[in-house]
Each structure stands twice: as C-alpha cells, then as structure tokens.
Amino acid sequence: MDLILLAISAIFVNNILLAQYLGNCPFLGVSKKLSTSLGMGAAVIFVATLASIFTWLVYHHVLVPLELKYIQTLIFILIIASLVQFVEIFLKRFSKALYNALGIYLPLITTNCAVMGIALLNIKHEFGFWQMLVFSISSAAGFTLAILLFASIRERLFISHVPQFMKGSAIALVTAGIMSLSFMGFSGMVN
Amino acid sequence: MSRFLSVLVHGFWKDLPPFRLVLGLCPALAVTASANNGMGMGLSVTFVLIFSNLTISLLRNIIPDKVRIASYIVIIATLVVLVEMLLQAYFFGLSQQLGIYIPLIVVNCIILGRAEAFAARNPAFLSAVDGFSVGLGFTFSLTVVGSIREIIGAGTWFGIPLTGPDFEPFAFMVKAPGAFICLGLILGLMNAYGRWRGENVIQ
Amino acid sequence: MRDIAKLVLVLGLICGISAGSLATVRTQLADRIEQQNDLFVRGPALELLLQQPAQDILSNKLVIESPEGSAMIFYTMESGEVNGLAIETIGKGGYGGDIALMLGVNLQSNQLLGLEIIKHQETPGIGAQIEKTAFRNQWSKKPANDPVRLIADGGTIDGISGATYSTKAVMDGTQKALSTYLNSKDRISELIEQANSTDKPIE
Numbered sequence: 001m002d003l004i005l006l007a008i009s010a011i012f013v014n015n016i017l018l019a020q021y022l023g024n025c026p027f028l029g030v031s032k033k034l035s036t037s038l039g040m041g042a043a044v045i046f047v048a049t050l051a052s053i054f055t056w057l058v059y060h061h062v063l064v065p066l067e068l069k070y071i072q073t074l075i076f077i078l079i080i081a082s083l084v085q086f087v088e089i090f091l092k093r094f095s096k097a098l099y100n101a102l103g104i105y106l107p108l109i110t111t112n113c114a115v116m117g118i119a120l121l122n123i124k125h126e127f128g129f130w131q132m133l134v135f136s137i138s139s140a141a142g143f144t145l146a147i148l149l150f151a152s153i154r155e156r157l158f159i160s161h162v163p164q165f166m167k168g169s170a171i172a173l174v175t176a177g178i179m180s181l182s183f184m185g186f187s188g189m190v191n
Numbered sequence: 192m193s194r195f196l197s198v199l200v201h202g203f204w205k206d207l208p209p210f211r212l213v214l215g216l217c218p219a220l221a222v223t224a225s226a227n228n229g230m231g232m233g234l235s236v237t238f239v240l241i242f243s244n245l246t247i248s249l250l251r252n253i254i255p256d257k258v259r260i261a262s263y264i265v266i267i268a269t270l271v272v273l274v275e276m277l278l279q280a281y282f283f284g285l286s287q288q289l290g291i292y293i294p295l296i297v298v299n300c301i302i303l304g305r306a307e308a309f310a311a312r313n314p315a316f317l318s319a320v321d322g323f324s325v326g327l328g329f330t331f332s333l334t335v336v337g338s339i340r341e342i343i344g345a346g347t348w349f350g351i352p353l354t355g356p357d358f359e360p361f362a363f364m365v366k367a368p369g370a371f372i373c374l375g376l377i378l379g380l381m382n383a384y385g386r387w388r389g390e391n392v393i394q
Numbered sequence: 395m396r397d398i399a400k401l402v403l404v405l406g407l408i409c410g411i412s413a414g415s416l417a418t419v420r421t422q423l424a425d426r427i428e429q430q431n432d433l434f435v436r437g438p439a440l441e442l443l444l445q446q447p448a449q450d451i452l453s454n455k456l457v458i459e460s461p462e463g464s465a466m467i468f469y470t471m472e473s474g475e476v477n478g479l480a481i482e483t484i485g486k487g488g489y490g491g492d493i494a495l496m497l498g499v500n501l502q503s504n505q506l507l508g509l510e511i512i513k514h515q516e517t518p519g520i521g522a523q524i525e526k527t528a529f530r531n532q533w534s535k536k537p538a539n540d541p542v543r544l545i546a547d548g549g550t551i552d553g554i555s556g557a558t559y560s561t562k563a564v565m566d567g568t569q570k571a572l573s574t575y576l577n578s579k580d581r582i583s584e585l586i587e588q589a590n591s592t593d594k595p596i597e
Contacts, residue, residue: 019367024216025300070276070420073294074268074412081264110264111298113217120291126491165383166375169213173375181368250408255397258405265405269412273419280423283430 003134010138013187016114017146018180020121023114027147028172030105032158037151041144043105045137047087048115051080052136055119056129076119084110114143150179198317202324207332209374210381212325214300219333220370221292226349229337231285232292233330235278239270240302240322240329244310248318251311263306264297271297301329340364340373436468436482436496439510443498444470444478451480456585458578465574469586476586477501481575482512485567489559490515493524497571499538506542509533509568514560521560529554533568538575542568 010016017023023044030040055076063069088106091099109115118139122132153175162171206212209219218236223229246266247254254262275293278286286293296302305325310318341347344364346354363369429452437448444451456467463484470478478500485493493514498507509530516522523529532551536542543549544565553561575582 021221077268077297113298116298166379170375170379173371177368177371280426283434
C-alpha cells in the first residue's frame with residue numbers, strides 16, 4: 001500500500017518535471033512532436049530505472065562501507081554515462097528496431113537532469129530497494145506523462161496565434177507553468 | 192585584442208544563458224526562489240565553468256577523440272565534487288538550500304556545451320575567459336530571476352524585507368508554476384527587445 | 395595497439411589525478427565540514443536545551459557506543475564540573491523513517507531539560523506535530539531516573555492522536571537516550587575528565 005502511495009506521489013504530486021524542475025532541457029527541445037516525445041519518455045523510463053538500480057547498489061554496497069560518500073556525484077555520473085554507452089551498443093547489436101526508435105535520444109539522456117536527479121533523490125530519501133525501484137519507475141513515468149501532455153499542447157500551439165515575441169520556448173515555458181499549476185491540484189491527494 | 196573582448200562579453204548578451212543560450216534550465220527554475228540562492232548557484236557554476244574550460248583547453252591536444260566525452264565528464268564531475276565540499280565547508284547554509292542541485296551541476300548542459308563548443312578548440316586563456324563570461328552571464332540571469340520571484344513572491348530581497356506587513360506575497364511566484372511562467376515571460380520580453388533591435392527570435 | 399594504450403593511459407591519468415585531488419581536499423576539509431554540520435543541524439537544539447551559545451558547546455563532544463547504537467553527547471561545564479548533557483539518539487519506527495532527537499539532562503537537579511527534534515520525515519500536520527512545544531514540554535523537569543513512557547504504557551506522556559508511529563519513534567529515541575545516560579554515566583564522566591586533562595578531542 002505504501003508503495004502504491006509512493007508511486008502516485010511520484011507521478012502526480014511531486015512530478016519530477018513539473019514540481020521538481022528536473023528534465024527541462026529535453027522537455028523543451030524534444031516535445032515539439034508527440035512521436036518524438038514518446039520515444040524520449042520511453043528511453044528515460046528505461047535508462048532511469050537501470051541507472052537507479054546500479055547507482056543505489058553501488059552507493060549502499062561500495063561507497064558507504066568504504067566511507068566514500070563524498071564522491072557520490074562523480075561515481076553516479078560515470079555509472080550513468082557508461083550505462084548509456086552499453087545500452088546503445090547492446091541495442092544496436094540485439095534489437096535494431098528498438099535502437100532505431102530510441103537510438104538518438106540515448107546520448108542525450110546522459111546529461112538529462114531527470115536521470116541523475118532520480119538517482120540522487122533515491123539516496124536523499126533513504127529508500128530501501130523496492131521503494132527505490134517503485135520511485136524510479138514512477139518518477140520516469142511522471143516525466144513521460146508530462147512530456148506527452150506537453151507535446152500534444154505544443155502541436156496545437158504551433159498552429160495557434162501566438163504573439164511573435166512569445167513564439168517558441170517562451171510560450172512553451174508559460175504553458176509548462178500552467179500545467180505545473182494544474183498538477184499542484186494533486187497535492188492534497190496523498191494523505 | 193578584439194577577439195578577447197568579444198569572448199569577454201558574449202556571455203552577457205549574445206549567448207546569455209539560459210535565455211539566449213537555451214541551456215541550464217533546470218537550475219534556473221529550481222533554485223531561483225530567492226535571489227541569494229540564484230546568485231550562489233550561478234557563482235558555483237561559474238567556478239566549475241572557468242576551471243573545466245581551462246583544464247579541457249589545456250588538455251585538448253592530448254585527449255584522444257574516443258574518450259573525449261568520458262574525460263570531460265570526469266573533469267567536470269571532479270570540479271563539481273570540489274565545489275560541493277567547498278560549499279559544505281564554508282557556506283553550509285547555502286549548500287543546504289541548494290540541496291541536490293549542486294551535484295546536478297555536473298549534468299548542466301552549459302558546462303559540457305561550452306567545453307565542446309569552445310574549450311575543445313581554443314587556447315587556454317581564452318577558454319577561461321569564455322567560462323568566466325558565460326558563467327557570470329548565467330549568474331546575472333539567475334540573480335535577476337531570483338530577485339523577481341523573491342520580491343513578488345515573498346516581499347524580500349536577499350532576505351531583506353522590502354514591503355510592509357500589509358503586503359500579501361504572491362506565493363505562486365516562489366513555487367514551481369511561478370518559476371516556469373516567470374522564465375517564459377522574461378524570455379518573451381527578451382525576444383521582443385531582440386526583435387526591436389532587429390535580431391532573430393529564440394526558438 | 396598504441397592507440398588503445400594511449401586511450402587507457404590518458405583516461406587513467408585523468409581519473410587518477412581527479413581521485414587524488416579529491417581525496418586530498420577531503421582530508422583537509424572533513425573536520426571543518428563536520429563542524430559546520432554540527433553547528434547548523436544541532437546548534438539550534440543545543441542552544442535551546444543547554445542555554446549557551448552553540449559555538450561554546452560544540453567542541454565538547456563525545457560519542458558513546460552502547461548495545462542500542464552510538465549516541466552523540468555534548469556537555470556543558472561550570473567551574474570545572476559537568477552540569478548539563480545533551481544526548482542525541484535515533485528513534486526508530488517513525489512513519490517517514492528514523493527520527494533524530496536530542497535529550498537534555500540537568501546533572502545538578504538530575505532532571506530532564508527537555509526534548510528537541512533534530513531531524514524527521516514525518517507527515518506535516520500529523521506526525522510533524524512532535525515538533526510542537528506543547529508536546530515536547532512534557533519532557534521538561536521529568537526526573538532523569540524514571541523511565542519516560544506514554545500514558546498508555548503506564549507513564550505520563552500524552553501522545554499525539556493519529557500519529558502513533560511518530561510518537562512511538564520519539565519514545566524509542568527517548569528510551570535509548572535515557573538508558574545511555576543511566577548505564578554509561580561513569581564512562582561519560584571518565585571521558586570528559588580525559589578530554590579536559592589532556593585537551594585532546596575524543597572520538
């Protein structure tokens with residue numbers, strides 16, 4: 001039951017993008033079309049989950065016993081970067097279809113604050129293994145939800161009358177703000 | 192000399208992050224609930240930028256192409272851990288306020304972006320200046336956004352109360368939606384100003 | 395072959411220098427960071443319990459190992475005699491996780507000075523009410539020899555309705571602090587004597 005609450009909270013109440021500001025660069029860059037957003041979202045869920053598992057394991061079984069907590073940042077980013085490389089090579093070799101669908105987004109995900117952010121949050125919240133797993137998948141799913149909703153809105157925006165100076169990223173940000181506002185409505189949901 | 196000058200000032204308008212150089216949005220939204228935090232984050236990023244640009248530029252002919260990105264990441268991450276420790280030791284309050292956004296400097300696209308775009312192909316001194324310029328421009332942006340959000344959203348500036356007790360703070364501004372909308376409107380205004388001067392709109 | 399060797403060498407060197415510099419900075423700054431941490435996280439609680447500026451108390455620190463775990467103890471002295479203790483322990487079983495709390499003991503009157511909550515992740519409005527003075531005041535002036543228990547367990551502490559886990563964790567932490575104090579009184583005095591005669595820090 002707690003895990004379900006954790007999941008709902010991660011997707012809606014503390015949406016990784018709209019409430020915790022993580023994952024903005026791809027958000028604005030990739031969300032112009034619904035199909036690319038879906039690809040990015042899927043890639044993020046995949047990488048974020050794997051990355052969380054590996055970083056959590058390394059933190060708890062290597063860094064803490066060896067009193068090396070302070071280089072957490074360095075180790076985490078190296079894990080994420082290597083993971084993305086491996087996943088790319090793996091997909092290229094074993095699943096051409098999946099590689100073509102996700103391929104271009106994978107390198108972008110290395111510098112995606114959402115992935116690194118979720119890994120760091122797992123540690124900050126002192127999650128156990130299963131909590132970490134649920135939190136990571138849900139947060140990434142929340143990102144995907146936000147980016148899909150956003151892409152649909154943006155496709156409409158593109159054909160609407162927007163003042164010249166607000167076109168592009170400016171109106172996108174304001175739209176994101178309004179979305180964020182609507183997601184705030186979920187805040188009473190848990191408890 | 193003119194090259195030096197152009198590198199020195201480009202970070203302050205032409206490539207001002209995060210507005211004209213649309214990178215580094217995560218911290219711009221996350222830590223600008225107060226001017227103090229915005230400035231603190233900006234200066235931390237500037238520190239990392241200057242030294243990462245410097246180091247990468249010095250090593251640009253030694254690092255083989257295949258391990259380029261990996262090396263950049265190690266160098267940048269090392270500097271970020273350094274900043275983390277320095278902040279904890281000398282500015283503990285700030286480090287608590289900025290929280291996980293300090294380690295997130297390592298994925299701040301600005302730093303890797305400038306490394307690839309400038310430091311990898313320019314001499315050390317100019318690269319350091321580029322880091323300085325873009326970093327300070329970023330600091331300026333963050334401080335301004337932070338000030339706006341803090342003044343309207345909490346009635347203070349750098350913690351100094353500016354308004355009387357009857358002022359009802361527009362708390363929306365210091366929360367997530369306010370951040371997005373504030374940034375969007377500022378970007379819109381900058382576009383308007385840019386168009387008035389005949390430049391192109393930022394997409 | 396030569397290329398791969400170069401790759402490995404360069405990357406290895408960069409990682410090596412990075413690790414080396416970070417470890418060096420870490421050893422230089424570790425003490426200061428810990429001190430800053432204590433000042434910010436425990437300072438306010440220490441001042442409230444022991445009625446002295448945190449700066450003065452922070453250097454009077456010991457760590458006691460006991461079957462229940464390790465406890466941090468801060469002490470105050472007056473005319474060469476130890477007159478107050480602040481014992482920090484972790485109460486397990488809170489709704490949102492462990493609760494770090496601090497128990498103050500007045501050694502002259504052998505009564506509790508009070509309870510301060512250092513860190514918790516309880517639900518705002520429900521479990522977080524353990525922070526309220528109305529709840530925590532119940533700890534003041536209790537005799538240090540008697541176990542402190544909830545009314546439901548035969549004691550005198552009124553719990554918070556709807557916050558069973560949070561209250562239980564606070565009681566757990568209190569028990570641990572009290573038993574550490576009662577069982578290790580001699581060890582504590584011994585360590586304090588040692589600290590003051592040799593002027594060396596104790597761990």
